Amino acid sequence: MTIIGTDAQTSQPTKVNALIMSPGERYTVVVNANRNIGSYWIHVRALGLCTHTAARQVAVLHYAGASNQPVSAIPRFNSSANPNTKTFAVSPVNSRCNSSNTNGICVSRLRSVNRAPLNVLRPVPDVQIIWGFGFHFYPNNELYNNDNYHLFLQSPGPVVGSTINGIINNLPPSPLLTQYADIPAGTICDPELQPISQWSNHRECAHVIKLPVNSVVEILIVDTATYDPNGISHAIHLHGYDYYIIEQGVFPDGLQFNQSVQWLKNKLSTRQFGDIPQFPVRKDTLALTSGGYTVVRIYTDNPGFWFFHCHFAYHLDSGMGGVLQVGELSDMIQPPSGFPKCGDFLPSVNLN
Structure with a gap:
């Protein structure tokens, strides 16, 4: 065929x-x-x-x-x-x-029938971000005997939360697009706390990555595990855009994860992979090799809040997702008057 x-x-x-x-x-x-x-x-x-x-x-x-x-x-x-x-x-x-x-x-x-726009093909993108897919395995003392209630998957074997950049995504009670002002303070992750060195200290919050509008964004999609031919291959889906798929592969053996990411960045910055393909295939879902990487680009001409996630249902439900905020609220279509609202609608409680 x-x-x-x-x-x-x-x-x-x-x-x-x-x-x-x-x-x-x-x-x-x-x-x-x-x-x-x-x-x-x-x-x-x-x-x-x-x-x-x-x-x-x-x-x-x-x-x-x-x-x-x-x-x-x-x-x-x-x-x-x-x-x-x-x-x-x-x-x-x-x-x-x-x-x-x-x-x-x-x-x-694979190659597209259409040449990618020239701005997508420029050697250096406007923005480069990373999505690192992994897991947090809860010890019993983190789950029990305290007043914290964590998001996790209870399955045969260890109790696990699914992460991107060390974050277990916990969506807010109201939509980001239509009720941003109603979202409680502290719900959205602090973006300053997301370097690789912090990923082992997992957090549970709404994972939002802010991007400028009309920009070339290069995304390094990486698996934090070591290469395993029989390991999990996450299915990575992005709403609102199609990826231009630039490069795929696995990291060299023997490197720590932060070294692997630096190796990939160096290969890209020095064009050791060769020139960016002129006709890169476009997809909205891709399979991430276990212990490997995929480099993609998007052009942020579609303002809004766009969900990205692993397409395995139990990974998504236990936190393996996030949101790209493209542009400011003023760049986005505003909800019409009388548009229905969502929320927890929790009653006020006096704890005294």
């Missing part, structure tokens, strides 16, 4: 025989019906942390005039729909995205 688009954006035709998709991703493909007339299996199966479930589904691609009997036996969970053909997929799970990757291509190697 031939990929001609992803996440509602067109791309230059790329031939593969398998798609690997994370939650939220979409692909537009053209099936090349160039085989002998017959009925052929279509096979879909779970990967990654869902492999143990052996979840799968099959269908039949039936050529006109063919027998209803498929030309091969029904594929098993671990087999290919076409066992005589080597799998070549887009976005192999936890690929290093280098020459060692012989079973497919990373999405950073």
Whole structure:
């Protein structure tokens, strides 16, 4: 089949025989019906942390005039729909995205049919920010025997909160766009407390990153874990924009996380990855390699409050999200008169 688009954006035709998709991703493909007339299996199966479930589904691609009997036996969970053909997929799970990757291509190697705007292609962006995806594992003494109530996921195994830049996102009781003035003081994270050195001291607050309007913003999307071919590959989704995907890969072995980030920044600033691609593919959802990085750019021409998050529901629910505030409130559309309001509507309580 031939990929001609992803996440509602067109791309230059790329031939593969398998798609690997994370939650939220979409692909537009053209099936090349160039085989002998017959009925052929279509096979879909779970990967990654869902492999143990052996979840799968099959269908039949039936050529006109063919027998209803498929030309091969029904594929098993671990087999290919076409066992005589080597799998070549887009976005192999936890690929290093280098020459060692012989079973497919990373999405950073796809190309758009349209050249990116010249301002997006400039060597140095106006702003560079980082999203570092990780977890906070709660010790019992942090959860119990005190008056604090934390946001976390109770699942088999350790009690965990999901973080970006060491922050467990705890959304405010009222919408940022329509009721900013109603949000209690102290609800939104203090942006001055977010350097990498602070991430291990996790915080729980509304994670808002403020960006200027009409600016080129480069985002370093990184996994704080070490590389693991069988590790979690987060599905990173952004509302309000499409990413221009510039570069993907994994960090060198043996580096501390802060050293890995500095290594990536140095590679970008000295253009050791080469020139920025002129036709970078655009997507709104991407798979982040375990222990790896993806470099993207956006142009902030859409003022507002835009949510970004991991598309795994239990990661999102336990704090792996945040908001890009693009522009000032005066740059945004104001709510109409009488627009309904949301909030906790808590009664006043006298604790004396």
